[in-house]
Amino acid sequence: MITSTANPAIKAIRKLRERKERQATGLFYCEGLRIVGDAFDHKAEFECVLAAPELLQSEFGKSLLQKAVTLNVPIHELSAAVFTWLSQKDHPQGIAAVCKQTWTGLGALDLNPGDLVTALDAVADPGNLGTIMRTLDGVGGKGIILLDQSTDPFDPGAMRASMGSLFNLQISRTSLAEFVGWKKQTGVKVIGTSGEASEDYHGYPYPDPMVLLMGSERQGLSPEHFRLCDGVVSIPMVGSADSLNLAVATAVVLYEVYNQRRTDGSVRGGTR
Amino acid sequence: MITSTANPAIKAIRKLRERKERQATGLFYCEGLRIVGDAFDHKAEFECVLAAPELLQSEFGKSLLQKAVTLNVPIHELSAAVFTWLSQKDHPQGIAAVCKQTWTGLGALDLNPGDLVTALDAVADPGNLGTIMRTLDGVGGKGIILLDQSTDPFDPGAMRASMGSLFNLQISRTSLAEFVGWKKQTGVKVIGTSGEASEDYHGYPYPDPMVLLMGSERQGLSPEHFRLCDGVVSIPMVGSADSLNLAVATAVVLYEVYNQRRTDGSVRGGTR
Numbered sequence: 001m002i003t004s005t006a007n008p009a010i011k012a013i014r015k016l017r018e019r020k021e022r023q024a025t026g027l028f029y030c031e032g033l034r035i036v037g038d039a040f041d042h043k044a045e046f047e048c049v050l051a052a053p054e055l056l057q058s059e060f061g062k063s064l065l066q067k068a069v070t071l072n073v074p075i076h077e078l079s080a081a082v083f084t085w086l087s088q089k090d091h092p093q094g095i096a097a098v099c100k101q102t103w104t105g106l107g108a109l110d111l112n113p114g115d116l117v118t119a120l121d122a123v124a125d126p127g128n129l130g131t132i133m134r135t136l137d138g139v140g141g142k143g144i145i146l147l148d149q150s151t152d153p154f155d156p157g158a159m160r161a162s163m164g165s166l167f168n169l170q171i172s173r174t175s176l177a178e179f180v181g182w183k184k185q186t187g188v189k190v191i192g193t194s195g196e197a198s199e200d201y202h203g204y205p206y207p208d209p210m211v212l213l214m215g216s217e218r219q220g221l222s223p224e225h226f227r228l229c230d231g232v233v234s235i236p237m238v239g240s241a242d243s244l245n246l247a248v249a250t251a252v253v254l255y256e257v258y259n260q261r262r263t264d265g266s267v268r269g270g271t272r
Numbered sequence: 273m274i275t276s277t278a279n280p281a282i283k284a285i286r287k288l289r290e291r292k293e294r295q296a297t298g299l300f301y302c303e304g305l306r307i308v309g310d311a312f313d314h315k316a317e318f319e320c321v322l323a324a325p326e327l328l329q330s331e332f333g334k335s336l337l338q339k340a341v342t343l344n345v346p347i348h349e350l351s352a353a354v355f356t357w358l359s360q361k362d363h364p365q366g367i368a369a370v371c372k373q374t375w376t377g378l379g380a381l382d383l384n385p386g387d388l389v390t391a392l393d394a395v396a397d398p399g400n401l402g403t404i405m406r407t408l409d410g411v412g413g414k415g416i417i418l419l420d421q422s423t424d425p426f427d428p429g430a431m432r433a434s435m436g437s438l439f440n441l442q443i444s445r446t447s448l449a450e451f452v453g454w455k456k457q458t459g460v461k462v463i464g465t466s467g468e469a470s471e472d473y474h475g476y477p478y479p480d481p482m483v484l485l486m487g488s489e490r491q492g493l494s495p496e497h498f499r500l501c502d503g504v505v506s507i508p509m510v511g512s513a514d515s516l517n518l519a520v521a522t523a524v525v526l527y528e529v530y531n532q533r534r535t536d537g538s539v540r541g542g543t544r
Binding site for chain 2: 038042
């Protein structure tokens with residue numbers, strides 16, 4: 001059992017809070033019963049599982065350790081104090097994991113009818129990114145494309161907000177130039193949103209498959225992003241607010257697309 | 273000019289970060305050109321305006337100081353260092369204010385056709401609360417009712433996420449018992465949401481006026497909240513996610529209500 005925070009392996013894992021460390025290693029840290037369970041369900045590539053027996057009470061948690069044993073994933077036992085030092089939660093559940101980041105090359109993101117993808121330009125807030133992944137997963141989305149300066153989907157804040165949906169989506173990152181080339185080559189339709197657009201998002205005839213392109217929190221879509229859109233819609237507003245939160249705006253359009261598709265029968269729309 | 277962070281007035285203002293201090297004084301701190309401007313636009317009751325001349329560059333900012341002079345609001349000049357110490361922003365704009373909290377008694381929240389209110393039970397995250405206020409304002413909502421253990425709308429995180437929409441909404445806080453009494457007395461209809469409900473939120477015949485009742489992030493609606501609802505709707509989901517972020521779920525239903533109302537002409541729905 002590891003009982004000291006001076007342990008080099010533990011120090012290295014804590015460093016995964018930093019983006020540059022995640023980039024250098026290609027790894028990420030995830031924590032809690034729910035997310036570690038999702039990582040197993042989605043066959044994430046595990047480096048190791050971390051468990052604090054004093055904290056890990058639930059039967060489900062113990063079943064996750066059993067899975068790790070079955071899959072020959074190394075398990076490090078930690079004292080409650082060391083686990084808490086590593087943890088980013090107020091009430092750590094005593095289980096965490098280090099996994100390899102999985103990225104999908106844009107060329108491998110093959111869109112077919114029924115598929116829905118969100119592309120984000122320069123999304124800055126990890127919580128927004130995670131919330132968008134959670135919503136996209138909720139409407140059966142296939143993947144997310146992160147353009148240029150977007151924040152890291154493996155950031156702890158994004159992981160937390162995604163509630164495990166991260167594992168259920170294909171994640172690509174790309175430059176604008178590569179994205180434009182991919183669009184030309186595949187012919188996929190891209191719909192943007194803007195407060196300036198004259199088309200109402202509600203009732204708009206969304207293409208299928210499609211990519212919903214959203215701009216950054218501060219700037220919205222830049223002129224060069226506008227130019228590549230096949231259509232641009234706006235979400236009407238009254239009151240004093242002049243824009244919506246990015247994750248909210250994305251959700252409002254995603255649910256409109258989803259409602260259209262389930263109404264015309266092209267996706268299943270059961271309540272879960 | 274105040275050049276020391278030991279200044280008692282400045283120390284007292286910084287304490288407004290804490291909920292108990294806000295409750296004891298009935299005041300709140302707001303910061304930035306946008307929010308202070310909104311506070312003036314909505315005739316907030318100002319205790320004082322804080323300005324750091326070295327940081328306050330914009331003409332708009334200077335016009336806000338002029339408004340303070342006109343309205344006889346005391347202005348405290350701060351050094352850049354003191355302002356930055358007080359500030360909660362990475363790049364402080366050099367203007368802030370202390371205002372009186374404005375609450376609307378539930379009895380004064382008079383609902384007429386076209387009115388839309390959101391009631392939140394035990395919302396825990398100030399960012400979620402602020403985002404919900406921003407969206408509610410965006411669909412022309414009238415007010416927000418905070419039940420029992422909900423977080424504080426005057427929390428800095430809620431203020432920030434609300435983007436000034438806080439000033440455009442009537443804000444009530446109440447107990448469940450008082451809420452039930454108010455509903456009986458006024459006859460207003462309450463619609464709740466739950467993953468368990470059989471009614472699809474999309475196409476549901478929402479009453480007008482109505483209160484949309486949302487449960488907490490962790491627990492959703494409790495049985496006693498269910499019982500007071502005139503209808504309960506669910507937002508369908510596919511994928512691995514088993515719920516949506518609270519602010520997202522609220523937005524998805526609010527936009528459905530708004531779309532129904534602007535389609536039947538009962539509210540204006542222009543793009544701004």
